[in-house]
Amino acid sequence: MIKPIVMFDHIPFAYIVASILLRYLVIAGIAYGLFYYWQRTKWYHRKIQPHFPKPAIVRQEFLYSLTAVVIFAVVVHLVYTDPVKKYTKVYTNIHDHSMGYFFISVVSCIVMHDTYFYWSHRLMHWKKIFRYVHHIHHKSHNPTPWAAFSFHPVESLVEAGIVPLAAFTMPIHPLAFSLFGLYMIIMNVLGHLGYELFPAGMLKNKWLNWHNTSTHHNMHHHYSKCNYGLYFNIWDRIMKTNHIRYEETFEKAASGQQALAINQKSSIIYKTE
Template sequence: MEHSLKIIGGTFTLLTLRYFVLAGIPFLIFYLVFTPYFAKSKIQPKNAINKDFIREILHSLQSTAVFALVSYLVLRTPFRSYTLVYDHLADYPGWWVVTSLVLSLVIHDTYFYWLHRLLHHKQLFRLTHLLHHRSTNPSPWTSYSFSFLESLAEGAVLVVIACLIPMHALTIVLFAVVGFVINVYGHLGYEIAPRWFRHSFLFDILNTSVHHNLHHSKFKGNYGLYFRFWDRLLKTEYPDYVDEYDRIQAKRFDTAKSASI
């Protein structure tokens, strides 16, 4: 028992470090040090307040504890024998590490989309998802600000992925880092996508900070996490998303001014 607690505690410490580094650095850059420089990239003109940030951090630590427990279940208990997690990189070709990472993100996005829509059901919303939506103007700290029940549901995706595709522990770590970085970008409150992104095929596939920010400000639509696929297929994407994205980018790059010259 003592050994298990040490492992869970160590995992919680690492995940907490991930949270404060990967969410804290963008917060420092965009909300404290270089705020005037990025003013044109701000999606909503209003600002969240310190009370919001404190609430988000405290609930994110609760979520992190839940995720540490789920990780322990998948990797350190007899349940692992029911998963496809493997020990040696040589068990699969080297390219499978990257391939399984991409597949895990696709699975996660599908899982998240349907879970997200379920949590917006009127019978479940107040009990599970309302806490996350108290952040109507999200920041990097919002990324893991979930209720306990939502944390359990969100963390369970690792069980699903580990049972569906072979994954090495390295891939699981990469999934945890890459997924969280994208999550922070979605909650950043600033749009930082490069100008060329709008006219590339990637724009039709990937979500942006504007995309998820609209979900927080409008409460409906834009349920996807990484990709636009499910929202576009099932017509749950906010109808003015592209116009709003273009408005923010025009403000960032002064394209309206440039076009008039």
């Protein structure tokens, strides 16, 4: 009898570091190169904040992100390796569960992470914790894609907490974790992009307004005490933590009115903060 192929029985630490780092460099790098260099002028009308961050802030975002990548990899490696692994629900034989369940587990991870992120994020804004941990991420008042992983090491551990949380609560395959990780970095980069790519009128559509936008998280960096959500605009609505001018600011950014108003007030554009 031919035994089923079992993949991911042993995943080297170096492979985990490389895969997380590569995703970050490719997705954040393409976004940064496209919107902050190659198409900077073409897309300026969608810029959420008028100026561009100082090079020192961008370098800081990148360097803290490298530390975060290593910490994420350590947590993932621990979950995939005995003795921790044997207590989790991680399965390495893709045939142990149906492909339907495989995709359900990816979606479940995303929904679980959205809830986990909202409440851990609000906790890190508690003034007794904020100045020791979350203030690093908020040094990016006007974030770029490189801010997606720009965390204090302690915050990196908190962010990585979704991995053991999912692994201990539901059966999940390493490939499903990888797809979740891909979705996470894409949405994280989008949230820190600094440009609004979603169409004007989206927040007036009841089928689309549950999803967060670049403006939503950008306003969180700008104002701090609002817009705590990650992927979906559900917990912010329930807890009434959306910024009062969120929809107005989104419409201006998505329609190009934000840039038009800025240019009417000042002849100096593309300025670095």
